Amino acid sequence: MEDFANLIDRLIYTRSRNGKLDLIADYLREASDTDGGWALAGLTGGLDFPAVKPAAIRTLIGQRVDPVLFALSRDYVGDTAETVSLLWPQPGAPAAPPGLSETVVALQAMTCGSVQTDLAALLDRLDAKGRFALLKLATGALRIGVSARLAKTAFAQAFTLPLDDVEEAWHALEPPYAELFAWARGQGPKPDAAHRPVFRAFMLAHPLGDEQVDLADYAAEWKWDGIRVQLVRMGGQTRLYSRGGDDITASFPEVAADFTRDGVLDGELLVRGSHQGGEEGGAASFNALQQRLGRKQVSARMLEDYPAFVRLYDVLFDGGEDLRPLPWHQRRQRLEAIMPHLPASRFDLSLLIEAADFTALSLLRDGARDAAIEGVMLKRRDSAYSAGRRVGLWYKWKRDALTADCVLMYAQRGSGKRSSFYSDYTFGCWTAPPEQGGELVPVGKAYSGFTDEDLKWLDSFVRQHTTNRFGPVREVEKSLVFEVAFDSIHESNRHKSKLAMRFPRIARIRRDKPAAEADLVATLQAMIPH
Amino acid sequence: MPQGLYLPGADVWVDPSVAVGRALVTHGHADHARGGHGATIATPETLAIMALRYGVAEGAHPLPLRERLDLGDGITAWLAPAGHVLGSAQVVLERQGERVVVTGDYKRRPDPTCLPFEPVPCDILVTEATFALPVFIHPPIAGEIARLLEARAANPKRCVLVGAYALGKAQRVIAELRLAGYDAPIWLHGAMEAMCRLYGEWGVDLGDLRLVSEAKKEALEGQIILSPPSALNDRWSRRLPEPITAMASGWMRVRQRAVQRNVELPLVISDHADWNELTATIRELSPAETWITHGRDDALVHWCQTHQLKARPLDLVGYEDEDD
Numbered sequence: 004m005e006d007f008a009n010l011i012d013r014l015i016y017t018r019s020r021n022g023k024l025d026l027i028a029d030y031l032r033e034a035s036d037t038d039g040g041w042a043l044a045g046l047t048g049g050l051d052f053p054a055v056k057p058a059a060i061r062t063l064i065g066q067r068v069d070p071v072l073f074a075l076s077r078d079y080v081g082d083t084a085e086t087v088s089l090l091w092p093q094p095g096a097p098a099a100p101p102g103l104s105e106t107v108v109a110l111q112a113m114t115c116g117s118v119q120t121d122l123a124a125l126l127d128r129l130d131a132k133g134r135f136a137l138l139k140l141a142t143g144a145l146r147i148g149v150s151a152r153l154a155k156t157a158f159a160q161a162f163t164l165p166l167d168d169v170e171e172a173w174h175a176l177e178p179p180y181a182e183l184f185a186w187a188r189g190q191g192p193k194p195d196a197a198h199r200p201v202f203r204a205f206m207l208a209h210p211l212g213d214e215q216v217d218l219a220d221y222a223a224e225w226k227w228d229g230i231r232v233q234l235v236r237m238g239g240q241t242r243l244y245s246r247g248g249d250d251i252t253a254s255f256p257e258v259a260a261d262f263t264r265d266g267v268l269d270g271e272l273l274v275r276g277s278h279q280g281g282e283e284g285g286a287a288s289f290n291a292l293q294q295r296l297g298r299k300q301v302s303a304r305m306l307e308d309y310p311a312f313v314r315l316y317d318v319l320f321d322g323g324e325d326l327r328p329l330p331w332h333q334r335r336q337r338l339e340a341i342m343p344h345l346p347a348s349r350f351d352l353s354l355l356i357e358a359a360d361f362t363a364l365s366l367l368r369d370g371a372r373d374a375a376i377e378g379v380m381l382k383r384r385d386s387a388y389s390a391g392r393r394v395g396l397w398y399k400w401k402r403d404a405l406t407a408d409c410v411l412m413y414a415q416r417g418s419g420k421r422s423s424f425y426s427d428y429t430f431g432c433w434t435a436p437p438e439q440g441g442e443l444v445p446v447g448k449a450y451s452g453f454t455d456e457d458l459k460w461l462d463s464f465v466r467q468h469t470t471n472r473f474g475p476v477r478e479v480e481k482s483l484v485f486e487v488a489f490d491s492i493h494e495s496n497r498h499k500s501k502l503a504m505r506f507p508r509i510a511r512i513r514r515d516k517p518a519a520e521a522d523l524v525a526t527l528q529a530m531i532p533h
Numbered sequence: 534m535p536q537g538l539y540l541p542g543a544d545v546w547v548d549p550s551v552a553v554g555r556a557l558v559t560h561g562h563a564d565h566a567r568g569g570h571g572a573t574i575a576t577p578e579t580l581a582i583m584a585l586r587y588g589v590a591e592g593a594h595p596l597p598l599r600e601r602l603d604l605g606d607g608i609t610a611w612l613a614p615a616g617h618v619l620g621s622a623q624v625v626l627e628r629q630g631e632r633v634v635v636t637g638d639y640k641r642r643p644d645p646t647c648l649p650f651e652p653v654p655c656d657i658l659v660t661e662a663t664f665a666l667p668v669f670i671h672p673p674i675a676g677e678i679a680r681l682l683e684a685r686a687a688n689p690k691r692c693v694l695v696g697a698y699a700l701g702k703a704q705r706v707i708a709e710l711r712l713a714g715y716d717a718p719i720w721l722h723g724a725m726e727a728m729c730r731l732y733g734e735w736g737v738d739l740g741d742l743r744l745v746s747e748a749k750k751e752a753l754e755g756q757i758i759l760s761p762p763s764a765l766n767d768r769w770s771r772r773l774p775e776p777i778t779a780m781a782s783g784w785m786r787v788r789q790r791a792v793q794r795n796v797e798l799p800l801v802i803s804d805h806a807d808w809n810e811l812t813a814t815i816r817e818l819s820p821a822e823t824w825i826t827h828g829r830d831d832a833l834v835h836w837c838q839t840h841q842l843k844a845r846p847l848d849l850v851g852y853e854d855e856d857d
């Protein structure tokens with residue numbers, strides 16, 4: 004438990020992704036396999052101890068610490084588990100600290116009747132750091148900035164395994180993942196994910212640069228502006244996975260319910276409707292989809308107002324048959340053959356674009372007016388479905404970015420390597436021409452697109468032109484113009500301007516341009532797709 | 534709210550936050566010592582620190598430890614060591630057999646850079662309360678220093694940048710590193726140099742100290758660097774090789790405080806009494822009454838009440854920890 008507690012402690016203070024990866028990988032290599040397995044499950048939220056509730060912990064501490072002193076301390080610290088870990092009166096001669104596996108087994112065995120004595124016995128054997136880790140683990144509230152993806156990456160790094168294999172095997176197993184560790188240490192076969200509803204790594208596309216491809220070798224299809232999903236049905240269970248492998252089934256129950264055929268499909272999750280001016284019955288813009296994202300529970304109203312559907316791109320498994328080794332054109336035929344078996348209201352096929360040649364395709368791309376189209380995908384006709392981003396197989400060719408001239412309004416420090424730089428910029432546009440009394444209102448925020456040189460310059464600009472401070476935020480003199488590029492723009496209630504940009508970045512710093520000549524909010528409004 | 538403790542009969546203030554005619558100053562931190570008093574009564578070390586910070590002032594009245602001074606109005610004052618920083622003292626006030634002790638800032642742990650706290654039994658204790666919450670228990674400093682040295686050893690291509698207050702904390706960290714056997718040069722932010730030199734002049738040997746501004750970036754790999762906390766995440770630190778940001782402060786006991794400051798290596802090192810020291814000292818001196826100031830009073834007042842000790846908060850303006 005001490006090593007696990009140290010890991011948790013250090014993860015909290017480590018900002019960089021690589022730093023976190025190294026810490027977890029080091030731990031996994033050093034720990035016993037069972038400890039490593041439980042640690043992974045704890046980090047990724049895969050553990051649940053129903054008897055250990057925050058209320059039980061508050062009762063425990065209430066019996067040992069003056070309630071007024073506890074309340075004052077809790078107010079200051081801001082976190083119950085941490086407060087308890089700091090205030091817990093350690094006995095004079097504590098027994099040796101429990102190991103992580105011993106701890107997990109003890110937590111699993113606890114009942115509402117035994118939790119008071121059993122949890123106290125564990126706390127007695129640990130120091131403040133250990134108590135903190137125990138309480139966070141027990142209440143499933145580690146929340147230390149480690150995603151499931153990061154933990155899996157660390158596992159792959161620890162044992163130099165391909166991440167995709169780890170990903171696939173992982174989902175097939177239960178904590179503490181004994182078979183996974185046995186395989187990683189070369190002491191067992193790769194765990195078999197067949198017939199289980201696990202996530203398989205996506206095939207991804209490279210951005211198309213200035214090059215052209217021959218349409219005889221590449222098929223073209225629209226790239227839709229939703230979220231990429233994998234639909235899995237195996238062994239009687241259905242799952243919906245996001246691009247990162249997160250299980251999002253609960254957010255889209257109607258999609259899962261309508262997918263009743265065994266197999267694994269790859270597609271784009273979209274919301275149907277004309278909310279954003281889209282064609283009735285077509286795909287609404289990304290903004291409509293956002294209403295549905297991240298919800299653990301979905302109301303009937305939500306289902307009605309924002310019905311989700313999946314536009315299918317590819318098939319990975321048909322029944323139990325793994326189609327990934329087949330060339331794209333054969334998989335496409337299989338997908339087309341599957342379509343009649345799926346309810347048309349919930350699933351449709353992403354259509355191929357017929358174009359005589361690349362120039363014709365380019366014209367079609369530029370002419371696409373549908374709000375839900377993000378660009379064009381080019382897929383090598385003979386490509387197998389291979390995990391990750393491989394050169395030359397799939398390309399994404401986005402529509403040209405939109406741009407606007409905006410004025411820098413606020414800046415905030417970045418994190419990690421950028422923590423000494425003001426690198427997050429909020430910029431605005433004019434409600435009316437400034438000479439007619441217009442004001443600047445924020446229209447977006449960006450923290451990329453500029454070079455390191457630019458960043459240095461921007462940082463000192465911010466410091467020298469600060470007019471006001473609000474905590475970590477500096478308001479700056481409204482004099483610097485950015486040319487901001489973005490993929491699209493939509494209505495939103497998040498900003499005062501009622502606008503939200505998709506993927507905004509700083510394209511150029513327009514030191515030459517007076518702030519009064521920056522764009523009007525109305526100009527941006529006109530860019531909202533209809 | 535009053536701007537310090539005032540003895541009207543003798544017309545003297547203790548640690549006033551504004552310039553006054555006559556002041557008794559417990560130690561050199563800015564929340565206790567300020568310039569511009571008509572007369573300043575303090576230990577010779579504190580006066581030297583004040584001269585360094587505010588320039589040489591008129592009216593400096595050195596009062597060595599335990600030497601008695603007649604303040605008038607029948608009041609005699611003397612100073613007892615507080616164990617906080619170099620020159621820090623408690624103010625002891627006596628009249629007709631009654632005794633008041635103003636602790637100023639203090640700690641009970643050993644500190645190689647200053648004399649240890651001397652408990653002075655008294656009728657009224659005016660205690661500081663910077664870390665007056667039971668969550669604040671400072672661990673033994675040796676363990677924190679060991680963690681600092683481990684981080685340095687484990688990262689030969691990086692440096693460890695320790696944020697520490699320029700008066701007291703910085704010198705204590707350096708002295709403790711030396712006690713732990715660390716003989717290599719320790720690198721300083723320019724703002725720390727003069728105070729370290731002053732400590733040296735008063736007999737506190739800090740070993741080989743050098744200035745960051747005089748080093749090449751590569752020369753700082755694998756080194757320990759001290760800077761004021763304000764410079765930790767500022768432009769100054771960009772010249773350093775991938776610094777591991779550490780901070781030596783009692784507040785580092787609480788994770789969120791460390792995370793907010795972007796600290797990677799929190800070192801719980803404080804020059805103040807922790808909760809156990811505060812409560813143990815009140816018990817040991819068993820004053821008829823305890824007045825609580827400089828920090829948060831609510832928890833300590835409550836503790837006194839639950840232990841049948843008479844206590845009350847003393848609201849004074851102007852105390853904002855410079856020195857946590």
Ligand SMILES: [Zn+2]
Pocket residue numbers: 560562565617638856
């Ligand atoms: Zn102080």
Ligand SMILES: [Zn+2]
Pocket residue numbers: 562564565638827854855856
């Ligand atoms: Zn103070």
